[in-house]
Amino acid sequence: MSRTELLRIAHLRKEYPGATPLVDVNLTVSEGEVIVIIGPSGTGKSTLLRMINQMERVTSGEIIFREQEITAPDVRIDHLRQKIGMIFQSFNLFSQMTVVENIMAAPEALLGLSRQEAYDRAMTLLHKVGLAEKALRYPDELSGGQQQRIAIVRALAMRPEILLFDEPTSALDPAMVGEVEAVIRQVAAEGGVTMLIVTHDMDFARRIASRILYMDEGGVYEEGTPEKIFVHPERERTRQFIRRLKVLSIAIESRYFDFIGCHMEIESFGRKNNISQDVVQSLLLLFEEIVMQLLLPRLPDNPRLLWTVEYNPEEEVASLAIHYNGTPFDIMNSENELSLRIVQGCADEIRSEFLTGEMANALLLKVKRHSPERSGKD
Amino acid sequence: MMKRTVGLLMLFWLAVTGTVAGVSLDEFSPERVARWPGGIAERVSRERWPDAQFIYPDTISDMVQLLRQGKVDAFILPKVFVDSLLQEGVHDIEPLSPPLGEIPSAFLFPKSEKGNRLAGQMNEFLWRREADGTLKALREKWFSGNNGKQHFERPALTGENGTLTAVSNGINMPFVYLKGNTVIGYEMELFALFCADCGYDYKIELAASFEGALVGVETGKYDIGINAIEITPQRREKFFFSSPTYVDECLVVVCADEGTELGFFASLERKIKATLIDEGRWKMLAMGMGTTLLITACSALFGTVLGFFLCFLHRENIPAMNNAIRLVSRFFAGMPMMVLLMLFYYVVFGHAAIGGDAVAIVVFTITTGFDVFGMLQSGAASVPKGQMEAALALGFTERQAFRKFILPQAVLTFFPTYQASLVNLLKFTAIVGYIAVQDLTKMADLIRARTYDAFMPLIAISVLYLILAWLFMQLTERLLARLDPRRRTAEEILRGVRT
Numbered sequence: 001m002s003r004t005e006l007l008r009i010a011h012l013r014k015e016y017p018g019a020t021p022l023v024d025v026n027l028t029v030s031e032g033e034v035i036v037i038i039g040p041s042g043t044g045k046s047t048l049l050r051m052i053n054q055m056e057r058v059t060s061g062e063i064i065f066r067e068q069e070i071t072a073p074d075v076r077i078d079h080l081r082q083k084i085g086m087i088f089q090s091f092n093l094f095s096q097m098t099v100v101e102n103i104m105a106a107p108e109a110l111l112g113l114s115r116q117e118a119y120d121r122a123m124t125l126l127h128k129v130g131l132a133e134k135a136l137r138y139p140d141e142l143s144g145g146q147q148q149r150i151a152i153v154r155a156l157a158m159r160p161e162i163l164l165f166d167e168p169t170s171a172l173d174p175a176m177v178g179e180v181e182a183v184i185r186q187v188a189a190e191g192g193v194t195m196l197i198v199t200h201d202m203d204f205a206r207r208i209a210s211r212i213l214y215m216d217e218g219g220v221y222e223e224g225t226p227e228k229i230f231v232h233p234e235r236e237r238t239r240q241f242i243r244r245l246k247v248l249s250i251a252i253e254s255r256y257f258d259f260i261g262c263h264m265e266i267e268s269f270g271r272k273n274n275i276s277q278d279v280v281q282s283l284l285l286l287f288e289e290i291v292m293q294l295l296l297p298r299l300p301d302n303p304r305l306l307w308t309v310e311y312n313p314e315e316e317v318a319s320l321a322i323h324y325n326g327t328p329f330d331i332m333n334s335e336n337e338l339s340l341r342i343v344q345g346c347a348d349e350i351r352s353e354f355l356t357g358e359m360a361n362a363l364l365l366k367v368k369r370h371s372p373e374r375s376g377k378d
Numbered sequence: 379m380m381k382r383t384v385g386l387l388m389l390f391w392l393a394v395t396g397t398v399a400g401v402s403l404d405e406f407s408p409e410r411v412a413r414w415p416g417g418i419a420e421r422v423s424r425e426r427w428p429d430a431q432f433i434y435p436d437t438i439s440d441m442v443q444l445l446r447q448g449k450v451d452a453f454i455l456p457k458v459f460v461d462s463l464l465q466e467g468v469h470d471i472e473p474l475s476p477p478l479g480e481i482p483s484a485f486l487f488p489k490s491e492k493g494n495r496l497a498g499q500m501n502e503f504l505w506r507r508e509a510d511g512t513l514k515a516l517r518e519k520w521f522s523g524n525n526g527k528q529h530f531e532r533p534a535l536t537g538e539n540g541t542l543t544a545v546s547n548g549i550n551m552p553f554v555y556l557k558g559n560t561v562i563g564y565e566m567e568l569f570a571l572f573c574a575d576c577g578y579d580y581k582i583e584l585a586a587s588f589e590g591a592l593v594g595v596e597t598g599k600y601d602i603g604i605n606a607i608e609i610t611p612q613r614r615e616k617f618f619f620s621s622p623t624y625v626d627e628c629l630v631v632v633c634a635d636e637g638t639e640l641g642f643f644a645s646l647e648r649k650i651k652a653t654l655i656d657e658g659r660w661k662m663l664a665m666g667m668g669t670t671l672l673i674t675a676c677s678a679l680f681g682t683v684l685g686f687f688l689c690f691l692h693r694e695n696i697p698a699m700n701n702a703i704r705l706v707s708r709f710f711a712g713m714p715m716m717v718l719l720m721l722f723y724y725v726v727f728g729h730a731a732i733g734g735d736a737v738a739i740v741v742f743t744i745t746t747g748f749d750v751f752g753m754l755q756s757g758a759a760s761v762p763k764g765q766m767e768a769a770l771a772l773g774f775t776e777r778q779a780f781r782k783f784i785l786p787q788a789v790l791t792f793f794p795t796y797q798a799s800l801v802n803l804l805k806f807t808a809i810v811g812y813i814a815v816q817d818l819t820k821m822a823d824l825i826r827a828r829t830y831d832a833f834m835p836l837i838a839i840s841v842l843y844l845i846l847a848w849l850f851m852q853l854t855e856r857l858l859a860r861l862d863p864r865r866r867t868a869e870e871i872l873r874g875v876r877t
Binding site: 053055078079080081082083084085086088090091092093094095096097098100101105106109110115116119123136138151154155158302 | 762764765767768769770771772773774775778782783786787790863864868871872874875876877
């Protein structure tokens with residue numbers, strides 16, 4: 001079966017003031033492919049996805065969708081976006097509308113469906129994902145997993161040609177990841193929709209992908225079938241990432257989150273992965289100082305913060321990515337000098353990035369191998 | 379409620395202080411004196427009592443009130459006003475003799491070519507009418523007591539030489555005052571005769587204060603000030619005066635021995651009657667309420683529309699436009715409402731033939747508009763950004779997304795603030811009296827000026843304001859019930875759909 005090309009990306013580059021996450025990205029997507037994008041934090045996976053539907057501006061390069069250059073000035077991007085569905089990490093359902101209205105809104109307004117047609121389409125899809133009985137509920141009455149399933153249905157109701165999933169499960173309780181992934185697999189199994197998925201869940205990636213892209217060093221570092229990437233990776237960094245990388249994510253959505261529980265999670269992550277006591281201590285200190293002292297007090301009333309630790313046991317290096325919402329704020333400008341000194345004692349290569357969208361601010365750093373006390377004695 | 383009212387009334391009565399009756403002017407040395415600024419009263423009283431403290435109430439009824447409550451030891455007024463107070467049944471005051479001096483009062487004209495011409499015409503008219511005895515007859519008619527009984531017919535006016543706009547604060551009996559809905563009085567009749575003689579038509583506007591009236595004449599908004607205005611050297615620098623229409627004695631008035639006092643209920647009844655029934659004053663309150671309601675409702679409606687319009691305009695992201703909006707909004711936010719009203723009335727629309735109520739509606743529409751705009755902005759900012767992204771990703775344009783998803787939520791978040799600001803708007807309208815609008819508060823002032831009773835008119839308008847505020851809350855509650863999507867039933871959500 002010969003496959004038609006749906007999307008072609010050539011020499012795509014994205015620069016921010018002070019950072020260039022994507023240097024030169026080249027990628028061709030055919031109809032019906034399910035592509036999973038993996039890679040360390042801060043390598044621009046989400047940025048790439050968001051540039052495909054122009055939620056982010058392109059610095060240079062081409063994105064050609066159905067033989068149309070989408071960055072061209074005369075392109076009606078709103079028309080193109082109708083064919084490109086997107087699922088966000090934080091669901092983003094319309095909170096003043098019921099579930100069924102969330103799904104009906106776009107088909108009715110943009111595709112010219114009658115109310116009845118839009119309703120029937122919405123209900124058919126809701127039945128498929130097992131949420132028909134929630135049709136008249138409001139989003140805030142549902143669990144995160146249910147909200148994300150509805151967000152998927154909302155995108156599907158537009159009958160898109162391609163679906164972009166931007167870390168669809170990373171804001172979910174572990175207990176709810178399964179139901180969302182099951183729905184994504186179901187959609188993939190039915191075929192017809194091309195998918196691009198950014199995720200940190202390697203198991204999921206392996207089971208759903210027809211092709212895996214490993215992104216690093218500002219572009220697509222290595223790509224291939226799940227088998228090739230996960231079992232026989234060819235290049236060094238891919239190998240390190242696949243074989244060694246251990247990831248812990250903690251999502252914080254309230255000032256009064258379970259601080260003790262988070263501490264215990266970090267400690268048990270350390271035990272499970274044989275991380276040295278020094279590094280675990282540094283991680284705990286960094287969590288305390290960065291989250292509690294430096295960031296949370298500066299975040300808006302609805303704080304959203306995603307703490308991700310990636311540990312590479314081969315190099316014994318732990319790196320941290322902290323994404324948070326609110327106005328851009330570089331912790332290095334903080335007046336809390338004590339906390340800053342502790343952070344600098346525990347980590348280096350500290351840098352901030354400020355993008356757009358939900359949780360647009362990112363703080364990236366590498367944890368030092370030795371805790372500050374020890375390195376003082378060296 | 380009743381107990382509290384009675385308690386307040388008792389306090390009101392007890393506030394009447396002891397008297398200094400029987401003292402002559404030379405023996406009298408007061409600590410605090412109420413009077414109007416400038417003129418003979420200023421000069422002589424400062425010389426005579428250098429250590430006294432002076433306060434400047436706006437109206438005669440305020441002076442009586444201050445004296446009764448013991449807040450001043452005396453007030454200084456022209457004799458005619460004292461006489462009419464006594465005739466109105468104010469028995470607890472007494473003038474000292476001899477008088478402090480003489481006060482000439484006259485018509486006031488702006489210092490312009492037109493003002494000069496009018497003053498000349500007026501002087502010629504006064505001279506002619508003095509000679510033929512008309513002035514003497516008028517003085518007998520208006521100054522011989524019998525206040526409240528005099529009539530005044532608007533003479534036939536040709537208006538062949540145009541229309542003159544006159545201003546007064548309307549509370550200087552018997553010179554110029556409001557009776558029912560007509561302005562009458564000695565100077566008023568004189569002015570009407572002048573207009574008839576010289577071929578003018580006229581209209582008269584009521585300013586909230588004497589000072590307000592003077593400002594209006596100075597800027598040329600009005601052609602003539604009719605307010606028993608005393609001729610003083612300072613005023614001569616800024617205005618043209620006619621020859622004096624009347625020369626009066628200037629009296630120092632103190633508290634008298636208590637006369638026979640009415641019983642509590644009889645007195646209350648008399649006050650209610652004076653405030654509401656005499657001269658059909660309830661009609662004045664009803665008209666005032668109508669005016670207040672009109673200004674508030676129009677400003678609320680137009681202001682809300684303006685707010686939404688500004689919001690959409692702002693979202694077009696045109697830098698120059700947004701800077702302009704921000705600048706103008708700063709200007710309006712930083713101005714006291716009263717200053718804005720006067721600015722628009724006397725300066726912006728100073729020479730436009732546009733009434734005070736229209737100016738009030740314009741000003742309050744603009745301020746409400748920027749209020750609503752600000753509320754919408756912060757309401758929109760409170761909607762999670764992800765919802766805008768989700769709408770864009772589905773294929774809506776920014777404009778569609780804003781109107782369909784963000785705005786409805788913004789409106790809900792801003793609604794409580796919006797309700798409060800509408801009630802605030804109602805309260806703010808109480809100052810429109812400053813630009814000659816006869817709203818509820820102004821009407822209470824006018825009634826107070828005639829009855830010398832501060833209490834009843836204020837109670838009456840308090841109740842009326844409460845009713846209006848309640849009405850606005852009810853209306854907005856209904857609106858909210860229609861706007862809040864979560865109050866819909868399942869049938870309403872699925873209207874037009876077979877399930």
